[in-house]
Amino acid sequence: MVKLIAIDMDGTLLDHEGRVSEANRQAIAAAQAKGVVVAIATGRSYHGARRVLDEIEFMGPLIYLNGACTQLPDGELVEEIFMPPGKVDELAHLLKDGGTYYEFYTRDGIYRNRDGIEIIKAEMDKLEHVDTSLHQWLESFTERRRNRIEDRVKGRYAEDILADPSIGIYKAVALSSDLPKLKRVRQRAEAVSGVAVSASSVYNFEVNDQKAQKGIAVQKLAERYGVPMQEVMVIGDNQNDRSMMKVAGVPVAMGNAEDEVKQICRFVTKTNTENGVAHAIHKFVGD
Numbered sequence: 001m002v003k004l005i006a007i008d009m010d011g012t013l014l015d016h017e018g019r020v021s022e023a024n025r026q027a028i029a030a031a032q033a034k035g036v037v038v039a040i041a042t043g044r045s046y047h048g049a050r051r052v053l054d055e056i057e058f059m060g061p062l063i064y065l066n067g068a069c070t071q072l073p074d075g076e077l078v079e080e081i082f083m084p085p086g087k088v089d090e091l092a093h094l095l096k097d098g099g100t101y102y103e104f105y106t107r108d109g110i111y112r113n114r115d116g117i118e119i120i121k122a123e124m125d126k127l128e129h130v131d132t133s134l135h136q137w138l139e140s141f142t143e144r145r146r147n148r149i150e151d152r153v154k155g156r157y158a159e160d161i162l163a164d165p166s167i168g169i170y171k172a173v174a175l176s177s178d179l180p181k182l183k184r185v186r187q188r189a190e191a192v193s194g195v196a197v198s199a200s201s202v203y204n205f206e207v208n209d210q211k212a213q214k215g216i217a218v219q220k221l222a223e224r225y226g227v228p229m230q231e232v233m234v235i236g237d238n239q240n241d242r243s244m245m246k247v248a249g250v251p252v253a254m255g256n257a258e259d260e261v262k263q264i265c266r267f268v269t270k271t272n273t274e275n276g277v278a279h280a281i282h283k284f285v286g287d
Contacts, residue, residue: 002250002284004227005031006063006218007277008236009042009049010200012254015273018052025056027278031285037225039063041214043200043240045105065105066198066208066240067217068170079220081212082168090192091172091207092162098185104158105171114157123177172207198240206240215243235280237261252280
């Protein structure tokens with residue numbers, strides 16, 4: 001019997017509009033009413049996750065930033081894993097060299113590189129008459145980032161915080177619509193020792209300390225609640241979910257998941273626009 005469920009957010013719990021469906025909300029509540037521990041395991045920051053989860057009044061453990069941090073329902077932060085400063089310097093150098101938009105996730109906010117928006121704008125200009133949907137997504141992304149990030153970190157940029165040892169960095173993210181360029185930069189990041197590289201989209205890659213992975217965080221959470229891993233179900237859709245799928249007894253891929261994710265899962269549920277999370281919960285926990 002499943003006693004703990006860890007659910008990814010984007011592409012999994014959330015639909016294409018970034019919302020939690022009523023069916024998914026009810027399924028989570030029903031599982032919790034049966035005594036099942038339901039956790040969220042996301043690559044998002046704490047505030048990015050809570051903005052959505054507060055709308056459904058979700059109360060449960062929260063694994064965020066790909067496992068760099070784990071917070072219990074009472075607010076206790078039981079895990080906090082920063083990347084070593086030397087690794088951050090190495091990553092910053094190769095990201096700048098690679099010419100991509102990138103961000104550093106920290107305790108006090110998200111810092112983007114100084115010329116990041118201009119880099120994306122240049123990519124958008126190439127896409128305007130080639131891929132209008134991607135162009136629109138990039139346009140929306142830059143607008144959200146310009147407004148949200150600069151308000152929080154008071155105009156400072158990723159380059160400005162490298163010399164400040166008081167600012168710990170949980171995660172780095174690189175983003176580009178130029179897939180060959182992104183692949184080259186990712187390969188360089190993968191060559192850095194002591195880090196874990198994953199992705200939450202075909203257009204990005206994410207870098208954490210090698211100890212900060214969803215799979216490790218889920219294992220620690222299961223141990224804290226006394227749940228054997230064979231009684232843990234995880235639900236996800238992308239590369240940054242693979243580490244938890246490899247350790248859970250019941251790994252579930254979304255219908256919209258990448259093929260390599262589906263291949264390592266015991267069950268493939270419906271898509272994120274078809275209440276796939278609710279469908280999986282009903283199947284393995286019951287109505």
